Amino acid sequence: MESATSRLLASAIQVSQGAEAKVFKAYLHPCEFASSSTSPSDASDGRTPILLKYRFHKHYRHPTLDTTLTKARVAGEARAIIKCLRHGVNVPGIRMVDTAQGVLGLEWIDxxxxxxxxxxxxxxxxxxxxxxxxxxxxxxxxxxxxxxxxxxxxxxxxxxxxxxxxxxxxxxxxxxxxxxxxxxxxxxxxxxxxxxxxxxxxxxxxxxxxxxxxxxxxxxxxxxxxxxxxxxxxxxxxxxxxxxxxxxxxxxxxxxxxxxxxxxxxxxxx
Amino acid sequence: MLSFHHHHLPAHIHLALFHPVSHAAQIRARIVRASQLEGPEGDAEREAVNFAFIDARLITSTLHLQTAIHQAILAEAQGALRTKTVHSEILWALSPNNNITEAIRRFGVSDNTTALIVVRVGSSGIPDIEHRMKAIATGDIRPLSDLSKLTDWATVKKYYKLNADPAMKAPGLSPEQQKLVADEIVVSTVAMKSVAA
Structure with a gap:
């Protein structure tokens, strides 16, 4: 649990959970960057949240199979989304992908x-x-x-x-x-x-x-x-x-x- | 110049947008030469150009830039770099295909670059980092909010192959909306680079 993405998950707020994944709300980029001009210190406000879909480890599966499946599913989901985007279907944009951790970061939809x-x-x-x-x-x-x-x-x-x-x-x-x-x-x-x-x-x-x-x-x-x-x-x-x-x-x-x-x-x- | 770091990532980022840049050819020549020098002199020169140089005309938004930097640092943190350094990894992340040479040629500094983003990924305490950037790139340091004015949309569309996309041809799309759509595709492409089909 030492990886960069798990630290990101630790700072995130859980929104919901299903059988396959947990969904979090998080802030990916530091605030100074977002409002590129001024106001360096006001935290969450003004920053855009993202949604993290975390496909957690399934302990009932063999670890190797679990890793392979998770990677394939994160990749598959990202590919389906980009194809939709290019075809003009309204879908959330992709913000980050970390297949090793099973995390897909998506645009937050208000x-x-x-x-x-x-x-x-x-x-x-x-x-x-x-x-x-x-x-x-x-x-x-x-x-x-x-x-x-x-x-x-x-x-x-x-x-x-x-x-x-x-x-x-x-x-x-x-x-x-x-x-x-x-x-x-x-x-x-x-x-x-x-x-x-x-x-x-x-x-x-x-x-x-x-x-x-x-x-x-x-x-x-x-x-x-x-x-x-x-x-x-x-x-x-x-x-x-x-x-x-x-x-x-x-x-x-x-x-x-x-x-x-x-x-x-x-x-x-x- | 901006210096910041992501709470979940080890590296610190320093970056600046230079515009107008009139001597891009010299910058490029210097980087090439640095890679060929040997001995301590070479090490010093390589340190002097140890930055990512990004052609600002191909950046559609701050989010586009942020996303590429983030994915590059993430790859470095996981020991999954596909290029030799985190700086070249940023350029590779920006490019929609897997050819490293092409990524650097297209998204890096070229002889006709007029607006340049200089990025250093490293520790927080690099002394005189702004000074070092200015030692390589001349031109004014501009706020990142200027990025949107500098974007060369025709080239962006060509490189990211957006012209064939139905999303760009949707009827009733205003030029501003079309830019939003293009930016979203571009950002998402960069974010999913590691799993692109």
């Missing part, structure tokens, strides 16, 4: 997850997280949470469809499209209002309509299991998706019908 905005409760993989459900989730206000972002719920759904279509056109399949893996970036941030797709830990490259259809199916199920009246929401998402997929929509659409009937897994018979 905003809220779609899951929260739709009133789906706090994010987090219900079992593994402890009592860190403090934040914004339990504001019992009847006003539309999307008002703060200056858009309607339907606008947000269309933004989701657009972003997924851009990603699929780049032949990237996300692998875990859920409403908690989509963040609405606050309009006050430098890049303005955006729908940002996050967590490319399960992403892979594929040209197959089948894989893209399964991606959409996973999203449909995620909506159905976390949000009431999900059919209307999903319909908006798919409508925007269809508009942005162009001629690629038809094969995906046909596949999606098949997938809906049989579920995510293909039949292994034959």
């Amino acid at each position: 905003g809220k997850s779609i899951r929260l905005l739709l009133g789906g409760g706090a994010e987090g993989e219900d079992e593994t997280t402890e009592e860190e459900t403090e934040d914004d989730s339990h504001e019992i206000e009847e006003e539309d949470p999307f008002d703060e972002y200056g858009i309607s719920e339907d606008d947000a759904m269309r933004m989701i469809g657009t972003e997924i279509a851009k990603m699929h056109r780049a032949d990237i399949v996300h692998g875990d499209l859920t409403t908690s893996n989509m963040i609405l970036r606050h309009p006050s941030s430098a890049k303005g209002l955006q729908l940002v797709l996050i967590d490319f830990g399960l992403a892979y490259t594929s040209t197959l309509a089948e894989d893209k259809a399964v991606d959409l199916y996973v999203l449909e199920r995620a909506f159905a299991s976390t949000h009431p009246a999900s059919e209307l929401l999903v319909a908006s998402v798919l409508k925007a998706y269809q508009e942005h997929m162009g001629k690629e929509w038809l094969p995906v659409s046909k596949r999606l019908d098949d997938v809906r009937l049989r579920g995510r897994k293909r039949s292994m018979v034959g």
Whole structure:
């Protein structure tokens, strides 16, 4: 635990934890640098935080295998993100990579997850997280949470469809499209209002309509299991998706019908 | 000149942006000569040019520069340098491909460089570090906030192969937004250099 990156992790604040990785908020670069002109001594303020995704050691795996897998996954996630960036998909930028430690540093996105905005409760993989459900989730206000972002719920759904279509056109399949893996970036941030797709830990490259259809199916199920009246929401998402997929929509659409009937897994018979 | 260090990294960083620089060819010649000199004289000369010299026109933002320096120091701390020194590693980190010679030729000082970033990665107590920088690079020391005015976007786009990217061709992108997009791709490319496909 003496490495540079572990010292960085030690200074970071944990944000959430899943089965595969812990997520931290940290400050990567010293403050003098950030505000290049004056004010050398004001700490965290004015500095931009980053998000650290730390794939911790899995003690149930053989150490050699663990290192190899972790390295491959950090690298894979970074590659999927850069491909998305180059294709104009809104994803967090990469800030640092340390495969030896299993750490991926990403741009901090200021905003809220779609899951929260739709009133789906706090994010987090219900079992593994402890009592860190403090934040914004339990504001019992009847006003539309999307008002703060200056858009309607339907606008947000269309933004989701657009972003997924851009990603699929780049032949990237996300692998875990859920409403908690989509963040609405606050309009006050430098890049303005955006729908940002996050967590490319399960992403892979594929040209197959089948894989893209399964991606959409996973999203449909995620909506159905976390949000009431999900059919209307999903319909908006798919409508925007269809508009942005162009001629690629038809094969995906046909596949999606098949997938809906049989579920995510293909039949292994034959 | 700026001196600082990352809390989690062992090395201290000293850097300065020089602009306008009129004698880049001499600087380059001096670095080349330093590498060829032998004996104590050579050691002294090598110490005098023991900096990373970065062509400021290829830097899109302070974050771009920071990211390259950070990844280079990280590699050094892990004993994973791919080039001979941490200074050349910064140039290599900036370059989107794996050719070290090309990285140095493109991102280092060249004969027509007019704005130069001089970086020293080392201990905190280097005496007269600013003086030593000025002994090599003449020109005014400018604040890093000037970087954005000096960027040569056409060359950046060429070197980082951004022109073919759909992200840059998205409709309705203002020139300012396009720069933000380009900067994000460039920064991310540098950050993930160690695992680039």
